[in-house]
Amino acid sequence: MEVNSNCDNFILDRAILKIGFWAGSFAFIAISAFGIAQSLQILGLLLYPTDEILIYGFSLCIVVPFLFEILALYHVTKDEKKFWSHASLIFTIIYAVFVTANYVVQLATVIPMTMKGHSNEITILKQTPHSLFWDFDAIGYIAMGLATLFAVPLFEKKGFQKWVRYSFLFHGLGTPLIAFVYFYPDFSEKLLLIATPWIITGPLSMLLLALMFRKIATTAHTQKIQ
Numbered sequence: 001m002e003v004n005s006n007c008d009n010f011i012l013d014r015a016i017l018k019i020g021f022w023a024g025s026f027a028f029i030a031i032s033a034f035g036i037a038q039s040l041q042i043l044g045l046l047l048y049p050t051d052e053i054l055i056y057g058f059s060l061c062i063v064v065p066f067l068f069e070i071l072a073l074y075h076v077t078k079d080e081k082k083f084w085s086h087a088s089l090i091f092t093i094i095y096a097v098f099v100t101a102n103y104v105v106q107l108a109t110v111i112p113m114t115m116k117g118h119s120n121e122i123t124i125l126k127q128t129p130h131s132l133f134w135d136f137d138a139i140g141y142i143a144m145g146l147a148t149l150f151a152v153p154l155f156e157k158k159g160f161q162k163w164v165r166y167s168f169l170f171h172g173l174g175t176p177l178i179a180f181v182y183f184y185p186d187f188s189e190k191l192l193l194i195a196t197p198w199i200i201t202g203p204l205s206m207l208l209l210a211l212m213f214r215k216i217a218t219t220a221h222t223q224k225i226q
Contacts, residue, residue: 007216009154010076017217020072024210027065028203034058035199042189049111056111060103063096069209070147076216077154084153091147099140102133129187138182141198145175148205160215164208171201 037054040046046054070085070092077085105125113122127133149172155165174197181187181195 007219008156009078009081010216011078012216012219013076014217016072016075017213020069020076020213021210021217023065023068023072024206024213025065027062027069028207028210030058030061030065031203031206034062035203038192038199042192049115052106052111056103056106059099060107063100063103066144066206067092067096069206070151072213073151073154073209076213081154084150087150088147088154091143091150095140095143095147097140098136098143102127102136102140105133130183130185134182138179141178141182142175144202145172145178148172149175155212160208160212164205164212167201167205167208170197171205174198174201 034055037046037051037058041051041055070089074082074085074089106127110122110125110127113119119126124132127137148168152165152169152172155161155168157165174195177194178198181191184191
């Protein structure tokens with residue numbers, strides 16, 4: 001049975017492809033919601049603690065769907081390209097561990113304790129510029145960028161996969177900007193504007209990968225009924 005040329009690097013496993021599609025769709029929704037909440041905070045339209053609850057909450061909601069999306073990518077990659085999907089999965093796990101540790105601490109400990117007036121007692125746990133959990137967040141999003149960068153060789157330079165490839169490439173190449181924003185000595189909200197492309201490339205890469213899964217799953221279904 002002839003395989004669609006746009007699927008040469010992938011196994012036509014409909015079950016895993018469906019998981020990848022739905023995981024990517026949820027990741028896209030969560031990261032888009034985060035971008036909106038972050039923008040509203042910068043504009044001064046969200047105040048504490050609502051701003052941080054929404055930002056950390058939506059950020060936490062990205063983790064599991066994105067992890068499953070990349071896990072699905074790993075499992076549908078053919079052996080000759082598996083090194084790249086494996087590298088992507090490893091960096092995704094690093095991202096998941098560091099940002100989950102950060103967001104759970106902020107949501108479950110820092111915000112509730114601050115609201116009770118115990119802010120001084122938990123200073124070390126707060127995500128403030130150049131703090132411990134600020135660095136955790138930085139490591140997480142640098143790892144996410146590397147995860148997308150290592151996945152680039154998986155995608156063809158033609159058809160729909162070309163757009164997935166470009167979105168992953170641009171998202172990965174934005175990693176130095178993310179590192180600069182996190183580690184520049186004098187942080188300001190204006191500095192966040194340098195990372196603005198991330199708010200576009202992040203959701204776009206997750207959505208396009210999800211749609212690629214759906215397209216390949218459709219190909220698998222078509223071949224099955226033939």
